[in-house]
Amino acid sequence: MAADFLPGFAHHRIETAPGVVIHARSAGSGPPVLLLHGHPQTLSTWLHVAPRLAQGRRVVAMDLRGYGDSGKPEGGERHEAYAKRAMAADAVAVMRALGHDRFAVVGHDRGGRVAHRLALDHPRAVERIVVMDIAPTATVYARTDKNLATSYFWWFFFIQPAPLPEKLIGADPEYFLRHHIENQSKTPGSTPPDLFAEYLRCYSDPACRHAICEDYRAAAGIDLDHDAADSDKRIAAPLLALWGARGVVGRTYDVLEVWREKAEHVSGRALDCGHNLQEERPDDVMAELMRFLP
Structure with a gap:
């Protein structure tokens, strides 16, 4: 049996689109906050943050579509099922199903990109937004150079036509996952063995690996189209950037x-860590969230 990293949090399975069921967990009462993880994590990445936030807030953590125990639909010809627009719609549907029409959203990595689109597409739903260790997707692609392409090689590997990256990762998912996490984290031991095992449980599923690639393919295509169409829009909600x-x-x-x-x-600051802030420096993350969130 998989370890439970959020004891006391209720489980929810919510259909957000035809054939798409999102796995979410919730606890606490008070102002609602939605937590969105990134790649290659699941909602369990919030193990040090969600329980503490739930002492005075209604906290909802969800597995993005394609990740964790959420549904993994076919991507479509343009990978539109994994557009951040579709993932943002999932988030709104989950929160509405749980009784929250307006909420704060905290997104790390891919979850931050979903949060960005959520704030543009559903401005009345987003009270405050926190983005963790990302630059906007369009900015990343527009300013890519050799150093960025070397550091973020998977951005260009995952977007290759299926099934090339899926098959290559599938040859040794544990090696790829371990290399990825250890390369991005600058705090040894911040992803303990049982948490890594949870991520590997999901990463070992071929459907999950394919969905992850579809997520990145969408980011390099349809997401950029959506960003270009909204290039004159600005997020109205207060935004906290942590990195x-x-x-x-x-x-x-x-x-x-x-x-x-x-x-x-916009406000924010750097924390003394690598990419996985919520696992590497949870106390610092909590301090910033407590100051910023309602």
Whole structure:
């Protein structure tokens, strides 16, 4: 049996679109907060954050479609089922099903990209937004150079036509997953063996690996189209950007400046860690969230 990293959190399975069921967990009462994980994690990545937030807030954590125990639909000709627009619609549907029409959203990595689209497509639903260790997708692609392409090689590997990346990763999923997490984290031991085993449980599923590739294929195609169409839109909700000072984002971008190009009210700072802030520096993350969230 898989370990339970969020004891006391209720399980939910919510149909958000025809044939798409999202796995979510919730606990607490008070102002609602939605937590969105990234790649290659699941909602269990919030194990150090969600229980503490739930002491005074209604916390919902969900597995993005394609990840964890959520549904893994076919991507479609343009990978539209994994567009951040579709994932953002999942998030709104989950929160509405749980009784929340307006909420704060905290997104790490891919979850931050979903949160960005959520704030653009559903501005009345988003009270505040936190993006963790990302630059906007369109910015990343527009400013890619050799250093970025080397550091983020999977951005260009995963988008190759199926089934090339799926088959290559499938030759040794554990090796690929371990290399990925250890390369991005700058805090040894911050992803303990039982949590890694949970991520591997999901990554060992060929449908999950295919969905992850579809997520990145969407980011390199339909997501950029959506971003271009909305290039004049800015996020109205207050935005907090957090990033790892020792990670690729912190080394590559003026993070506050790139988010000020996309949002009206931006604040934030670097934390002394790599990419996985919520696992590497949960106390620092909590301190920032407690100051920022309602």
